[in-house]
Amino acid sequence: MKCSFVYPTPKAPPDKGAFPVGHVIDVRTATRFTRQNIIVLCQIGAAKPADAECAEAVKRTPAQLIDAQCSYGRVMKGIHPDDFKAFDEGQMVGYDKKGEPIPGPNVEEEELDIVENETEEEEYDDG
Amino acid sequence: MSIIQCKGTVFSMGVGDSVPAIAQVISLDLPKTKIESFEADTLDNENAGIPKKSTGRVDGGSVSGELFLDLAIHTSLTAIFSSPPAPGASADEQYTGTITFPGGSKMSFDICSVELGGTVALNDGLKGDFSCELDGCTTFS
Numbered sequence: 001m002k003c004s005f006v007y008p009t010p011k012a013p014p015d016k017g018a019f020p021v022g023h024v025i026d027v028r029t030a031t032r033f034t035r036q037n038i039i040v041l042c043q044i045g046a047a048k049p050a051d052a053e054c055a056e057a058v059k060r061t062p063a064q065l066i067d068a069q070c071s072y073g074r075v076m077k078g079i080h081p082d083d084f085k086a087f088d089e090g091q092m093v094g095y096d097k098k099g100e101p102i103p104g105p106n107v108e109e110e111e112l113d114i115v116e117n118e119t120e121e122e123e124y125d126d127g
Numbered sequence: 128m129s130i131i132q133c134k135g136t137v138f139s140m141g142v143g144d145s146v147p148a149i150a151q152v153i154s155l156d157l158p159k160t161k162i163e164s165f166e167a168d169t170l171d172n173e174n175a176g177i178p179k180k181s182t183g184r185v186d187g188g189s190v191s192g193e194l195f196l197d198l199a200i201h202t203s204l205t206a207i208f209s210s211p212p213a214p215g216a217s218a219d220e221q222y223t224g225t226i227t228f229p230g231g232s233k234m235s236f237d238i239c240s241v242e243l244g245g246t247v248a249l250n251d252g253l254k255g256d257f258s259c260e261l262d263g264c265t266t267f268s
Contacts, residue, residue: 009145009146009147010139010145010146010147010225011144011145011146012141012143012144012145012146012221012223013223013235013266015235015266015268019145030144031144032143032144033143033144033145034143034210036206036209036210037141037142037143037144037145037206039202040147040202040203040206041145041147041203043199043200043202044147044150044200044201044202044203045200046145046147046148068200071150071200072147072148072150075137075148075149075150075151076137076147076148077135077137078134078135078136078137078148078227078229079135080134080135094135094229095132095134095135095229096229096230097129097131097132097228097229097230098131098132099132099133099134099135099229
């Protein structure tokens with residue numbers, strides 16, 4: 001039975017780093033993973049089934065697995081429900097020490113748009 | 128002054144070689160790690176103060192919290208009840224936990240016992256409360 005990680009997942013103990021995305025766990029060769037571990041990782045969305053045996057064992061539909069994988073991305077960043085939309089749209093990637101959103105890749109474009117609009121308005125006013 | 132906000136704090140817990148995050152946590156009570164002590168007073172002590180000494184042992188305490196409970200997504204929290212660690216459990220069966228704060232600082236610990244309960248109330252969502260007893264010392268980083 002195999003699964004592969006969808007997100008980088010911390011190892012135990014945590015100072016050992018994290019499993020990278022796409023890392024495959026095979027229960028036959030793994031030393032510190034049981035069938036139950038793999039099922040749990042797939043059910044919570046940290047990993048996805050990598051063979052038919054695992055897909056059957058997790059007892060989730062493909063749609064439920066995708067939902068779990070989407071929500072796990074928010075879980076591992078501690079995203080507040082009020083900010084789910086902003087996180088999903090890439091406007092933020094997490095929180096800093098002050099609880100303020102850390103800008104995501106899609107915020108820069110919006111800021112650029114605002115700057116451009118302000119410039120245009122200033123030029124219009126001058127004219 | 129450095130005050131870290133709580134929003135974005137993540138509680139992770141797992142068994143085996145991975146420590147996945149727990150979803151929908153509302154609040155956490157951090158473990159009160161305590162150095163064990165005893166009263167070292169004697170009948171002939173002339174001072175009013177009670178002398179105390181350390182035994183040299185550390186009690187890791189427990190971490191507890193509340194979450195919006197969904198058994199379909201909290202399998203990493205409930206898995207321990209289907210395969211509880213036995214005395215003398217190997218490293219493969221050791222439950223571990225981590226609390227990561229915004230900014231990256233964290234507390235890491237081993238877990239020997241878990242309690243999970245909950246409340247069903249008409250005027251609230253389905254909530255669960257959990258408590259994890261720590262095994263040994265907490266690592267701060």
